[in-house]
Amino acid sequence: MSNTWTPVQTALAAIQNLVSPITDTESIDLFSALDRVLAESVFASINVPGFDNSAMDGYAVRAVEANTRMPLQVVGNAYAGHTFVGELPAASCVRIMTGAQLPTGTDAVIMQEQVERTDEQIICQTDLQVGDNVRLCGSDIKQGTTILTAGQRLTPVHLGLLASIGIAHVKVVRKLKVALFSNGDELIQPGQSLPSSSHLYDSNRFVLNGMLQRLNVEIHDLGRIPDNPKALEDVFKQAMQSADVVISSAGVSVGDADFTKDVMSKLGHIEFWKIAMKPGKPFAFGKLGSSWFCGLPGNPVAAVVTMNQIVQPMLRNLAGEQCSAVTTFTAEASCVINKRPGRTDFQRGYFEQKEGKLFARPVGSQSSALLTSVARANCFIILEQDRDSVSAGESVTIQPFDRFMI
Incomplete structure (x- = not known):
């Protein structure tokens, strides 16, 4: 395991090479x-459809007869599920409803608005082609x-x-089994009172749970785990017994209370644990027994971005899904976008179309702690690892939020 920052594309490729789709089916x-x-x-x-049928309400006819404008005798009716039976005499037609099987001998349908009807006869008021208003067998x-x-x-x-x-x-x-937990003494379950000003509500587990639900996986919510090596080791042992993937939030940085790296070294191994992306540098990926491990950052936006950009593609691959390339567009920056070279930046942005061109701008503060920037955005503005700040009018790459994000 290297202490250098792994480029985003390198991390994605490494995960793609390491992870094999599960084969269990039902x-x-x-x-x-x-x-x-x-x-x-x-x-x-x-x-x-399994038979030629009418695309609309009208009259089933022989096109060549209808085009003569001769009166055609209405000799019966055809409804969906109720076929007209018998041979169609010359100079005749059948009243037909949408979806009804085309009577034998007819080859077109006149819309009911395009005929003149008198008693039991009609006169076609338009020119017909063979096959008009007919849905052919096997056409879908x-x-x-x-x-x-x-x-x-x-x-x-x-x-x-x-x-x-x-x-x-x-x-x-079969559905993937994903174990999820948050790590940190400061976290409190929503609905409870905050014990002190140094505590905060655990939002990560809820947004990550929602993102996992969009993938239709089986979620094992293990709750909040305190900053304690023994507690962390116990929950890892529990999760790795049944889950295909274990996802933690927080505890993968370099703080004195971040024990994930040490526990992972004891129970499994980490392939990489720093990614050259912003937000989301402290991201860990490795193996816990037969389970894969994804350690997400604790800052809420960083957790969302790494979940969307790194973890969800891995889960989709693991589930056997054949994924198409991520949809991106080129847009014009409508303002200055601040950035330093060194990491791929996934800024939360808002794009819109004006006069046939796409324009994009960052939304609010780009702090990795502020979920409001994600809530107000509709895309990521992706700035390349070596890129510096962007001037207004420069081209940028945007990735609109998809159904797995919003």
């Missing part, structure tokens, strides 16, 4: 599958095609796709 019903990671690709066993999904691939995190639309081909149960990767 079959669950669709109603329970939202935000789970698909364990195997899914292929369509049927066409969707063709039998045998790949619908979803292994590693996708299932969205509400994915669940609808699976249901549309008749699938009621799906094989997913």
